[in-house]
Amino acid sequence: MNVAAEKVALISGGGAGIGLQYAKELLRNGLRAVTLVDINKVNGENALKEISEEFGGDQVMFVKADVTDKEQYEEAFKQTVDKFKNLDIVINNAGVMNDAIWERQISVNLVGTIHGCILALENYLPKYKTESEGIIVNVSSVSGLEKFQAFPIYAATKRAVIGLTRAWGKEQHYWRTKVRLLALCPGVTDTPLLRECLERNLGPAYQDIMKGNIPHLNVQSAEDVALSLIYVLNNGKNGSVWVSEHGESPYEVGMPSRHQLRRT
Structure with missing residues (x-):
């Protein structure tokens, strides 16, 4: 199965890094067309x-659009269906890793993802999908699953993206929209965000923490994550959360209920 074949995708943050590799890998897998959205x-x-x-x-x-501005982001959706007539896959990938500007970071990572979900889920995918099902992929991070002490605010935004995906990924929403939601959590990946991250936190103490982590990081390529995306699109169940790290095959993460997490 190749759910990308003959479909149309929209990718925010598609101008560089992982977003650009997503577009290329989708096209290699038969995607008909793609819209790259980037500020x-x-x-x-x-x-x-x-x-x-x-x-x-x-x-x-x-x-060109800022995902934190819903009207700008919607213009990308409108232009996509005007040009390609369909829209099947929306990848909310735009992100900021900079706790020093945490208000902007929250706006891009969380508010921008919410805008993308609402536009895709409530307006565009149900109307313009090529076949019976549309897909939203929200790009989170392994930091949203861990205690990422060097960038706590960034980690909080990525944890929120997982929560959004799981909530909108419930069957009640699928029955009414026929849109499947997935969360993809890349591990440490060689991108501009990673290369510039030392200067993008709350101060020297946080820089020291990050420097201490760097020797232990197992860095994968953006191409590795793009290959994981294809697997997740083809195999991920609605509301599921997936990790792509170390250049290995992606794996699904179980999310226990609060009752299972209760300490006795």
Whole structure:
């Protein structure tokens, strides 16, 4: 099964890093077309050129938008269905890893993801999906599953993304929308976010914590995460949470109830 074949996808944060690799891997797996959404115009235009050279310009579009502004983000949805007539897969990937600007970080990582979910789930996927099912992938992080002491606010946003996915991934929402929700949690990945992270936290004490962690990090490539995305799209059940780390095959994470977590 290849759920990407002949489908149309929209990817926020698609101008570079993991988002760009998602687009390429989806196209290699038969995706009909993709819209790259990014706030960085230079990155977006470079990504547009790169994908056009490999796959053809008719299969890709770039829309500059800030996901924290619902009207801007919706414009990307509108342009997608105007150009490609369908929309099947929405990947809420745009993210900030910078606790020094934590208000902006919350807006991008959490509010932007909420905007993407509402637009996709309540408006666009039920109306414009090619076949019987649409898919939303919310990109979280392994930090949302751990005590990530170097970036506590970032970790909180990613934990919230998991909560959103699981709540909207309940069967009551699927019955009315026929949209499947998945959370993908990449581990440490070689991206601009990682390379610049030492300067993007709350101060020297947090930098020291991160420096202490760096020698123990097992860094994977963005291409590794993109391959995990394909697997999760094809195999992930509604509301499921998946980890992609160490360049290995992704695995599903069980989320016990509060009663199972109760200490006795």
